[in-house]
Amino acid sequence: MASTPPYTLKWGIMATGRIASSFVKDLLTDPTTRNVYDVRHQLVAVASSTSKEKAVDFCARVKAPSGVKTYASYTELVADPDVDIVYVATPISHHFQNTMLALEAGKPVLCEKAFTVTASQTKKLVANARAKNLFLMEGVWTRHFPLSVNVRELVSSGAIGTVYRVIADNSFNQDLPDSKLGFADSHRMVNLDLGGGAMLDLGIYSLTWLMQILYHLQPEKEKESPTVVSAINKYHTGADEMTSFIIQFPKHKSMGIGMTALRIASGVDYGFTGGPAIKIQGSGGEIQVLGPAFKPRQYRVIKKDGGGEIEVVDCPFPKDKNRDDWGHGMYWEADECARCLRDGKLESDTLPLDESIVIMELMESVLKQGGVEYPEIITNDVYDPNSLLNTGKA
Ligand SMILES: NC(=O)c1ccc[n+]([C@@H]2O[C@H](COP(=O)([O-])OP(=O)(O)OC[C@H]3O[C@@H](n4cnc5c(N)ncnc54)[C@H](OP(=O)(O)O)[C@@H]3O)[C@@H](O)[C@H]2O)c1
Numbered sequence: 001m002a003s004t005p006p007y008t009l010k011w012g013i014m015a016t017g018r019i020a021s022s023f024v025k026d027l028l029t030d031p032t033t034r035n036v037y038d039v040r041h042q043l044v045a046v047a048s049s050t051s052k053e054k055a056v057d058f059c060a061r062v063k064a065p066s067g068v069k070t071y072a073s074y075t076e077l078v079a080d081p082d083v084d085i086v087y088v089a090t091p092i093s094h095h096f097q098n099t100m101l102a103l104e105a106g107k108p109v110l111c112e113k114a115f116t117v118t119a120s121q122t123k124k125l126v127a128n129a130r131a132k133n134l135f136l137m138e139g140v141w142t143r144h145f146p147l148s149v150n151v152r153e154l155v156s157s158g159a160i161g162t163v164y165r166v167i168a169d170n171s172f173n174q175d176l177p178d179s180k181l182g183f184a185d186s187h188r189m190v191n192l193d194l195g196g197g198a199m200l201d202l203g204i205y206s207l208t209w210l211m212q213i214l215y216h217l218q219p220e221k222e223k224e225s226p227t228v229v230s231a232i233n234k235y236h237t238g239a240d241e242m243t244s245f246i247i248q249f250p251k252h253k254s255m256g257i258g259m260t261a262l263r264i265a266s267g268v269d270y271g272f273t274g275g276p277a278i279k280i281q282g283s284g285g286e287i288q289v290l291g292p293a294f295k296p297r298q299y300r301v302i303k304k305d306g307g308g309e310i311e312v313v314d315c316p317f318p319k320d321k322n323r324d325d326w327g328h329g330m331y332w333e334a335d336e337c338a339r340c341l342r343d344g345k346l347e348s349d350t351l352p353l354d355e356s357i358v359i360m361e362l363m364e365s366v367l368k369q370g371g372v373e374y375p376e377i378i379t380n381d382v383y384d385p386n387s388l389l390n391t392g393k394a
Pocket residue numbers: 014015016017018019020047048049050051054055089090091092094112113114139141188194201294392394
């Protein structure tokens with residue numbers, strides 16, 4: 001019997017920066033290197049808000065096949081009838097306007113994290129996608145790793161009993177003399193105009209670990225949104241540079257403790273020789289996740305009644321030998337988009353849109369409690385196709 005050919009998803013890429021390049025290189029890897037046979041990806045078009053040359057250079061950088069269209073504006077990209085889905089890889093400041101631009105043109109969207117700057121913006125994106133019957137997902141790649149799937153399944157199966165606490169840290173080693181950080185003040189990591197700060201860029205991964213265990217796995221009928229308290233140290237640009245938060249689920253008697261910081265690291269080598277940055281603690285044992293919170297590579301299961309035995313599981317990121325041994329790990333979230341579109345699903349079960357809204361509400365509250373304020377142009381929730389954020393002028 002002939003096997004069904006894989007479903008092909010045709011991608012349009014909005015922006016030509018660092019993560020767009022990693023994502024596209026993953027799209028171009030052979031899915032069978034990661035044992036995926038039911039879906040595949042095709043790069044159809046790339047747009048730069050700055051110039052066509054930038055889009056052409058991008059295609060050369062990622063070794064794109066010939067025939068990929070290049071545009072000098074995001075508006076042209078979203079109007080391309082060959083594009084099935086738009087990947088938004090602009091700075092966080094731009095996500096609301098750019099995603100709305102694509103949705104308004106009738107395109108499904110995968111938008112990089114953090115979804116938006118405010119919860120109200122995320123709610124408007126979700127409402128618009130639902131009104132137009134368009135697929136939409138926040139690009140939190142970590143959720144789709146086999147490691148995350150395994151860990152969620154382990155917790156659901158009761159392998160460590162009832163989970164009462166998750167601790168997660170995602171901190172970068174960027175301290176320099178004279179109280180500086182290793183970024184120019186204009187860099188998107190610390191520039192408020194671009195949605196900068198530790199929480200939205202890095203803390204979201206700590207929060208991801210807390211939420212995918214403590215919230216996502218709650219049965220639908222028992223869903224309890226958490227409360228949150230936070231503490232923030234600010235950088236001289238006004239962005240948050242060290243942020244800690246506690247989310248609490250009183251009905252479930254559980255808590256999550258999340259941390260992020262730009263000056264110090266989560267551990268000298270992300271827990272492989274020191275303590276793990278992620279600990280999932282249950283009544284019957286503990287799961288420790290090793291490696292950076294955004295890209296962990298190993299987990300350990302330590303059971304209370306296991307006589308000290310530690311089960312160690314490695315979760316590699318498959319590489320494509322025919323594409324310079326490339327394989328970053330973003331292909332799994334791309335595969336999820338392909339399966340959702342193939343199956344007519346408007347959102348992913350792995351990161352449902354209502355959960356993205358709760359996450360954005362938490363992050364907004366964390367930042368408000370610490371007194372972080374972003375400029376009006378990036379917090380307003382009124383869509384404007386001619387916004388400077390859509391035309392490459394901001
Ligand atoms: N999933 C992950 O692991 C991961 C890792 C890093 C970053 N990210 C997320 O990806 C997004 C982009 O991060 P990045 O590291 O790729 O940033 P980046 O290298 O600075 O690239 C951002 C791109 O956005 C476009 N852009 C439009 N207006 C801009 C403006 N005013 N300033 C700067 N760029 C502008 C530019 O492309 P054109 O000029 O060609 O339009 C630029 O190349 C962020 O939301 C970030 O949180 C995710």
